[in-house]
Amino acid sequence: MRSVLVTGGAGYVGSHACKALASAGWTPIVYDDFSTGHRDLVRWGPCEEGDIADTARLDAALARHRPDAVMHFAAASLVGESVRDPGATYRRNVAGTLTLLEAVRKAGVGTVVFSSSCATYGRPDRVPITEDSPQRPINPYGASKAMAERLMADFGAAYGMRGAALRYFNAAGADPDGEAGEDHEPETHLIPRALMAAAGLLSRLDVFGDDWATADGTCIRDYVHVSDLARWHVAALDRLAEGTPFLALNLGTGRGRSVREVVAAVERVTGRTVPLAIGPRRDGDPPVLVADPGRAKDILGATPRFADLETMVETAWRWLRRRRS
Numbered sequence: 001m002r003s004v005l006v007t008g009g010a011g012y013v014g015s016h017a018c019k020a021l022a023s024a025g026w027t028p029i030v031y032d033d034f035s036t037g038h039r040d041l042v043r044w045g046p047c048e049e050g051d052i053a054d055t056a057r058l059d060a061a062l063a064r065h066r067p068d069a070v071m072h073f074a075a076a077s078l079v080g081e082s083v084r085d086p087g088a089t090y091r092r093n094v095a096g097t098l099t100l101l102e103a104v105r106k107a108g109v110g111t112v113v114f115s116s117s118c119a120t121y122g123r124p125d126r127v128p129i130t131e132d133s134p135q136r137p138i139n140p141y142g143a144s145k146a147m148a149e150r151l152m153a154d155f156g157a158a159y160g161m162r163g164a165a166l167r168y169f170n171a172a173g174a175d176p177d178g179e180a181g182e183d184h185e186p187e188t189h190l191i192p193r194a195l196m197a198a199a200g201l202l203s204r205l206d207v208f209g210d211d212w213a214t215a216d217g218t219c220i221r222d223y224v225h226v227s228d229l230a231r232w233h234v235a236a237l238d239r240l241a242e243g244t245p246f247l248a249l250n251l252g253t254g255r256g257r258s259v260r261e262v263v264a265a266v267e268r269v270t271g272r273t274v275p276l277a278i279g280p281r282r283d284g285d286p287p288v289l290v291a292d293p294g295r296a297k298d299i300l301g302a303t304p305r306f307a308d309l310e311t312m313v314e315t316a317w318r319w320l321r322r323r324r325s
């Protein structure tokens with residue numbers, strides 16, 4: 001049976017990718033240091049505990065399982081933290097990715113699917129954002145993902161390693177079967193925080209600015225269901241296996257939602273009020289990020305199954321209630 005080493009496979013998007021891989025007939029091998037991942041999210045294949053910066057452990061895991069490909073999710077993923085402590089983010093996301101790519105090349109694995117981000121575009125000139133938009137990241141997190149993409153492209157040119165850089169917009173929701181979901185500590189993302197405020201686990205939701213030049217004054221993002229993202233990772237693997245050398249694709253729905261629209265959806269789904277406090281803008285927040293999903297649709301068949309915000313919120317709500325009960 002074909003197998004994939006999944007770094008960060010015990011995390012939010014990584015765990016959903018493992019489920020999608022297993023449903024498509026692959027064996028996902030989780031490689032995770034459990035600094036932010038969860039052991040109970042390792043459900044679809046074997047597990048190797050290790051850090052991507054640890055060459056010896058990586059070599060051993062690659063030798064033991066001899067995977068056909070690698071999916072790389074392990075990363076420092078918080079923008080604010082990357083601004084406060086850039087060294088930690090660059091070490092993990094750039095040096096860590098380099099260590100991983102070296103090990104992968106040595107092991108003779110020829111295919112890597114990488115979890116990149118729309119944060120590589122920075123503040124775009126035009127929305128929706130196409131893949132040809134210039135990558136001008138405005139924080140160390142976005143810069144680290146752009147650098148890792150560059151590493152992949154250079155490894156492709158030099159060693160023939162095939163790669164896909166999948167630039168996600170805002171991953172949201174949870175596995176509809178309730179087998180995986182989002183569980184960050186601390187939780188910084190809008191949908192889980194709004195749900196936590198609705199559930200009384202937070203006293204209120206702070207809205208980061210309502211004076212932006214958008215219809216209701218709040219920031220607009222392109223929320224995309226995590227199970228759709230996961231499926232499209234498997235589709236990227238298939239395209240690479242067919243011979244495509246390198247892919248850089250936006251993964252979003254093409255539909256923008258404001259913070260206020262998200263709050264309204266959370267109130268409809270939960271039947272509860274979300275107590276709000278309007279606060280200042282958050283440093284490094286672009287006002288509008290929406291994908292042009294056309295290329296991913298053409299190349300991966302990336303049409304969302306769970307395009308509506310209510311489904312994203314509803315699956316996240318079920319997950320949160322079960323997780324916190």
Ligand code: UDP
Pocket residue numbers: 079170188189190191193205206207208209219220221259282285
């Ligand atoms: N946001 C907010 N309050 C929060 C968390 C987020 O108003 O407690 C806003 C944030 O400014 C952004 C959107 O919600 O416009 C999505 O933020 P999130 O942190 O979920 O994802 P990001 O877009 O930063 O990757």
